[in-house]
Amino acid sequence: MIQQIIFIIVAAAALGYAARQFLRVRRNILLGQDEATTGDPGARWSNVLLVAFGQKKMFKRWIPAVFHFFIYAAFLITQIELIEIFIDGIFGVHRFFASGLGGFYTFVISFIEILSLLAFVATIIFLARRNALKLPRFHKPEMKGWPKLDGNLILIFELILLVGIFSMNGADMVLQSRGVEHYSDTGNLAVSSWLGPALFGGLSDGTLVAVERFGWWLHLIMVFVFLNYLPKSKHLHIVLAFPNTYFARLRPRGEMENMPEIMNEVKSMMGLGDDTGEADLSMEEELPEFGANDVFTMSWKNVLGAYACTECGRCTAVCPANITGKKLSPRKIMMDIRDRAEEIGQRLDSGNKEFARDPEQPLSKENYEDGKSLFDYISREEIHACTTCNACVEACPVLINPLEPILKMRRYEILTESAGPSDWLPMFNSIENQGAAWAMNIDREQWTRE
Amino acid sequence: MTAEGTSPEILFWVGCAGSFDDRAQRITRAFATILQAAEISFAILGNEESCTGDPARRAGNEFLFQMSALQNIEVLNRYEIKKIVTACPHCFNTLKNEYPALGGNYEVIHHTQFLQELIDQGRLKLKEGGTFKGKKITYHDSCYMGRINGVYEAPRSVLAQLDADLVEMKRSRKNGLCCGAGGAQMWKEDEPGDKRINTERVEEALGTGAEAIVANCPFCITMLNDGVTAKEKQESVMVYDLSEMIVNNLQ
Ligand code: SF4
Ligand code: SF4
Numbered sequence: 001m002i003q004q005i006i007f008i009i010v011a012a013a014a015l016g017y018a019a020r021q022f023l024r025v026r027r028n029i030l031l032g033q034d035e036a037t038t039g040d041p042g043a044r045w046s047n048v049l050l051v052a053f054g055q056k057k058m059f060k061r062w063i064p065a066v067f068h069f070f071i072y073a074a075f076l077i078t079q080i081e082l083i084e085i086f087i088d089g090i091f092g093v094h095r096f097f098a099s100g101l102g103g104f105y106t107f108v109i110s111f112i113e114i115l116s117l118l119a120f121v122a123t124i125i126f127l128a129r130r131n132a133l134k135l136p137r138f139h140k141p142e143m144k145g146w147p148k149l150d151g152n153l154i155l156i157f158e159l160i161l162l163v164g165i166f167s168m169n170g171a172d173m174v175l176q177s178r179g180v181e182h183y184s185d186t187g188n189l190a191v192s193s194w195l196g197p198a199l200f201g202g203l204s205d206g207t208l209v210a211v212e213r214f215g216w217w218l219h220l221i222m223v224f225v226f227l228n229y230l231p232k233s234k235h236l237h238i239v240l241a242f243p244n245t246y247f248a249r250l251r252p253r254g255e256m257e258n259m260p261e262i263m264n265e266v267k268s269m270m271g272l273g274d275d276t277g278e279a280d281l282s283m284e285e286e287l288p289e290f291g292a293n294d295v296f297t298m299s300w301k302n303v304l305g306a307y308a309c310t311e312c313g314r315c316t317a318v319c320p321a322n323i324t325g326k327k328l329s330p331r332k333i334m335m336d337i338r339d340r341a342e343e344i345g346q347r348l349d350s351g352n353k354e355f356a357r358d359p360e361q362p363l364s365k366e367n368y369e370d371g372k373s374l375f376d377y378i379s380r381e382e383i384h385a386c387t388t389c390n391a392c393v394e395a396c397p398v399l400i401n402p403l404e405p406i407l408k409m410r411r412y413e414i415l416t417e418s419a420g421p422s423d424w425l426p427m428f429n430s431i432e433n434q435g436a437a438w439a440m441n442i443d444r445e446q447w448t449r450e
Numbered sequence: 451m452t453a454e455g456t457s458p459e460i461l462f463w464v465g466c467a468g469s470f471d472d473r474a475q476r477i478t479r480a481f482a483t484i485l486q487a488a489e490i491s492f493a494i495l496g497n498e499e500s501c502t503g504d505p506a507r508r509a510g511n512e513f514l515f516q517m518s519a520l521q522n523i524e525v526l527n528r529y530e531i532k533k534i535v536t537a538c539p540h541c542f543n544t545l546k547n548e549y550p551a552l553g554g555n556y557e558v559i560h561h562t563q564f565l566q567e568l569i570d571q572g573r574l575k576l577k578e579g580g581t582f583k584g585k586k587i588t589y590h591d592s593c594y595m596g597r598i599n600g601v602y603e604a605p606r607s608v609l610a611q612l613d614a615d616l617v618e619m620k621r622s623r624k625n626g627l628c629c630g631a632g633g634a635q636m637w638k639e640d641e642p643g644d645k646r647i648n649t650e651r652v653e654e655a656l657g658t659g660a661e662a663i664v665a666n667c668p669f670c671i672t673m674l675n676d677g678v679t680a681k682e683k684q685e686s687v688m689v690y691d692l693s694e695m696i697v698n699n700l701q
Contacts, residue, residue: 254543254598258551259512266516272524291510320628320651325644385641388508388633389593394624410510423638424509431514435500435521437466437637444469445496447478 007089007220014224021231028345029307031365032300039250047399052245057397064129067122071158074119075238077112078165085220095172098186106187113169113191116162123158130155137313140322142332147234147311154235161222168215170196171208180205240308241398247301248399253390256407259290262415291411294373295341296365298405305400306337315392315402321385328385330392330402336377337405344368374409383409384421458493461526463536463545466501467668473675474668480697481537481561487700488573492535498525502544509634516552519544523554537561537693539594539667540632546599560595562605562666562692569611580699582614587695588660589616590651590674591626592667605666605692612695617658627651631669652677656687663689 037044050056055072058065087096098105130138130151138151173196175183200208230236292298315330316322322329347370353359357369383406392402414420430439462485467474485492503518526534534556536542546558559567568574589609595601602623609616621627630640630647640646652674655663663678665671674689 252547252599254594255547255551256507258548259516262512263516263520263552266513266520270517270520272520290512318625318627320630320647321641321643323627324630324647324650326641327643328641381641384638385643386633387593387628387630387635387647389628390597391593391625391628394597407508407510410508411512412510414510415512420510421638424511424634427505427509427634427637428511428514431501431503431506431518435518436470437501437505438470440470442470443497444464444499445494447464447469447475448482448494 001092004090004092010221010224011086011089014228018224018227018231021228024345024349025231025236025307027348028295028341029303030300031295031341031344032298032303033296035299035301037247043250044246044248047245047248048242051397051399052241055397057395057399067125070115070118070122071126072238074112074115077115080108081112081165082223085216088216089220094182095184095186098184103187106189109169109186110190113165113189116165117191119158120162123155123162127152127155137317140313140316140329140331142329142335143311143313147335150233150235151311154229154233157222157226157229161219161226164215164218164220164222166192166195166215167211168219171200171203171212171215173197174200174203175205175208175212178205180208234309234311237308237310237398240304241310244304244308245399247304249301249401249404253393257404259411261288262290289412290415291413292405292408293375293412293416295337295344296368297412298337298374298408302401302405302408303337303341305402306334306341308398309334309338309400310398311335312397314395314397315400318391318395320387320389320391326381326385327379328382330406333378333382333402333405334400336374340372340374340377343372344370378409380413380419382406383413457530458491459533460490460492461529461531461534462492462494463534463538463541464494464499465536465538465541465668467672468537469499471668471672473672477537477668477671477691477693480691481693483697484565484568484574484693484700488568490568490573495525495529500525502541504540504544505634505637507544507548508632509637519549519552519554523549523552526554526556531556533557533559535559535561535564537666537668537691539592539599540669543594543598560599560601560604560666562595562608563601565608565692565696566604569608574696575701576611576696576699577701579613582612582662582695582699585614585662586617586658586660587612587614587662587664588619588655588658589622590619590629590655590663590665590670591622592665592670593626593628593632595666596626597624605664608692608696609664612699614662617660619654619658621654627654629665629667629670629673631673636669636672646677646680648673648677649680652681656681656683661687662695663687664692664695665689666692 055065055069058068084095084097088094129135169189169192172183172186173189173192176185200211203211230239289297295303309331311331313331319328319330347355348363348368351363353363355368355370356363357367361367386403386406388403390403410420426439427437430436434440462482464478468478500522501518502522503515506518507515534545536545536558539560542558542560545556549556587609589606591602606616627650628647629651655674663674665674671689671691678684678687678689
C-alpha cells in the first residue's frame with residue numbers, strides 16, 4: 001500500500017514537472033513567426049516514416065547507424081514494459097500481463113531484453129567513441145562544457161536504466177525458479193534467464209526480493225529523470241525529430257523563400273504593379289524589418305529545428321567553410337538559436353519588467369526587449385562564410401536546414417541594417433546600374449564576335 | 451532575337467560569367483558551336499539579358515534581386531520564351547526554381563542535360579576515341595547542379611562518350627565538396643581560416659591522378675583553375691567545362 005502511494009506521488013510529480021517543461025519548450029518554439037505548412041501531406045508523412053522512424057539518413061554511415069538503431073529500438077520497445085510498470089505500480093500487483101499473455105509475454109519481454117543488451121553494448125561503444133576516439137565533430141569549439149557533458153550524461157543514464165531492467169528481471173528469474181510465491185511464471189526470458197542466476201544465484205530470497213524492487217524502482221526513476229532531462233538536452237530530438245521531419249521544407253532546395261512585400265514594392269517602383277492600392281512600405285510607418293536578427297523574426301520552424309538538433313555535427317563535418325578552418329559551423333548556428341530561445345524563455349518566465357518594451361504592460365512575446373539579439377550569439381564572420389552549398393542540409397539526419405537562418409540573418413544585415421561585407425558593394429552597384437555582376441566595359445555579345 | 455521573325459527552338463541564357471569572363475567566354479563559344487553542329491536554332495537576349503540576381507539574393511539583397519529578376523521576366527515574357535538552356539548552374543537554379551514565384555515560368559535545362567539529350571537523340575555525333583581516350587579525368591559536381599538540383603548522372607553519361615577513364619573523387623555526387631564560390635563568395639575575400647576552399651577541393655582532385663578536371667559551372671572552373679595554379683600544376687592538369695570536352699570531339 002505504501003509503495004502504491006509513493007508510486008503515485010512520484011509519478012504525478014515527475015509527469016507534472018515534465019509536462020510543464022515541455023510546454024515551455026513549445027512556448028519557446030512559438031516565439032518564432034508563423035509559417036504556413038504547404039505542400040503534399042503525403043510527402044511529409046513519408047519523411048516522418050523514412051527519416052524519423054526509419055532513420056534513413058543515418059544509414060549513410062552504417063556502423064554508427066546500426067548502434068544508434070539498437071539504442072533507439074530499445075528505447076521505443078521498452079515503452080511497452082513501462083505500461084506494465086505503471087499498472088503494477090498503481091494497483092500493487094506484480095507483472096500484470098504475465099499470466100494473461102503467457103508465451104506471448106515471454107516473447108515480448110525477451111525481445112526487449114535482447115534489444116536492451118544490444119543497446120548496452122552500443123552505449124558503451126558510444127561512450128568510448130565520444131571520449132576515447134578523437135572524432136573531430138565531437139570536439140569542435142561549440143561542444144565544450146554543457147554540450148559535452150550532456151552527450152555523456154545521457155549515455156550514462158541509459159546504462160543505469162539498463163542495469164535497472166536487468167536487476168529487476170534477473171532477480172525475478174531466480175525467485176521464480178525457487179518457486180517463491182507472488183513471482184508469477186514469465187517463462188524463460190532470453191537474457192535474464194542466464195544472467196540472473198549467474199549474477200544473483202547465490203543470494204538469499206530476501207536479498208533477491210530487495211534486488212528486484214531496487215531494479216524496478218531504478219528503472220522507473222531513470223525513466224522519470226530522463227523525461228525531465230529531455231527538455232534541457234540534445235536528446236529532445238527523440239521527440240522533436242518527428243515533427244521536425246514532418247514540417248521540413250518540401251520546396252526545391254535551390255529556392256530561397258520569396259519576399260512578397262519587397263516583390264510588390266519593386267513591382268510598383270517599376271510600374272509593373274498589380275496595383276492593389278496601398279504601397280506597403282510607406283514612410284509614415286515604423287521602418288520595416290526584413291530578414292531575421294532574433295528568434296522572434298525566425299520562423300517557428302527554424303526554432304523547432306534548433307530544439308530538434310541532435311548536436312551530432314554531421315552538418316559541420318561536411319561544411320566547406322568549417323573544413324577549411326572558418327568560424328562558421330552550421331551546428332553552432334542551430335545551437336545558438338536554441339540557447340537564445342532558452343534565454344528569452346527564462347527571462348519571460350522571470351516576469352522581470354526590465355525586459356519589457358513597455359513596462360506598463362505585462363511581459364510577453366510582443367512586449368519584450370532585452371537589448372540582445374542573435375547577433376550576440378552568431379558573429380557576422382560566421383554568416384558571411386557560407387557558400388550556400390547545402391551540404392549541411394543534405395547531411396542532417398533529422399532534416400534540419402541550418403542554411404535558412406544564415407540567409408535570413410544576411411537579409412537582416414543587408415536590408416534592415418544596410419550593413420554587410422563591403423566587398424559586395426561593387427557587385428551590388430554593377431547589377432543595379434549595368435545589369436551585370438561585374439562592372440564591364442564590354443557588351444554581352446562580345447563573345448559572338450570572334 | 452529582336453530582329454528575327456521566326457521563333458527559335460530555345461533561348462541560350464549566357465549569364466554574366468559566360469558573357470564577360472575571359473575563361474567562361476570560351477565555354478560559351480564551345481557550347482554555341484555544339485548547338486550549331488547539332489543544328490539547333492537558338493537565340494540569345496544579348497544586351498537585353500541582365501544578371502539573374504542570384505549573387506544579390508544570396509548576399510541578402512532581396513531588393514536588388516527582385517529588380518533584376520522582374521526586369522528579366524519582363525523581357526522573357528515579352529519574347530514569349532518557353533524553353534531556356536544555360537551553361538551556368540546558378541542561372542539555371544534561379545531561372546528554374548526562383549522565377550516562378552515572381553511570375554516567370556519556363557522550361558529550364560542546364561547544358562549538361564541538353565548535351566545528354568542531343569547525344570541520346572543522335573543529333574550530336576562524336577568521333578571515336580578522341581583526345582581523352584583512356585586518359586584519367588575526374589568530375590567535380592557543382593553544388594547548384596548536384597546537391598541542389600539533383601543532376602548527377604547527365605554529365606557523367608556525357609563524359610562516358612569520351613572513352614576516358616573517369617576517376618571519382620571521394621567527395622562526389624551528394625557529398626561533393628563546394629568549390630568555394632557560391633553564396634556570393636565569388637565577390638568577396640574569404641573569411642579568416644586555414645586554407646581556401648578551392649585549395650581543399652583541388653588537392654582532392656589532384657589526388658585522383660587525373661589529367662583533366664571537368665566541371666559544369668563557370669564559377670567552379672575559375673575556382674578550380676585558381677587552385678590548380680596555386681599548386682603549380684597548370685602545365686599538367688587542365689580544368690574544362692563539359693562542353694569543351696565535347697566540342698573537341700565533334701565529328
Ligand atoms: S550551406 Fe553554408 S553552412 Fe551549410 S554546409 Fe554549405 S557553407 Fe556550410
Ligand atoms: S543540424 Fe542536423 S546535422 Fe547538424 S548537428 Fe544538428 S542534427 Fe546534426
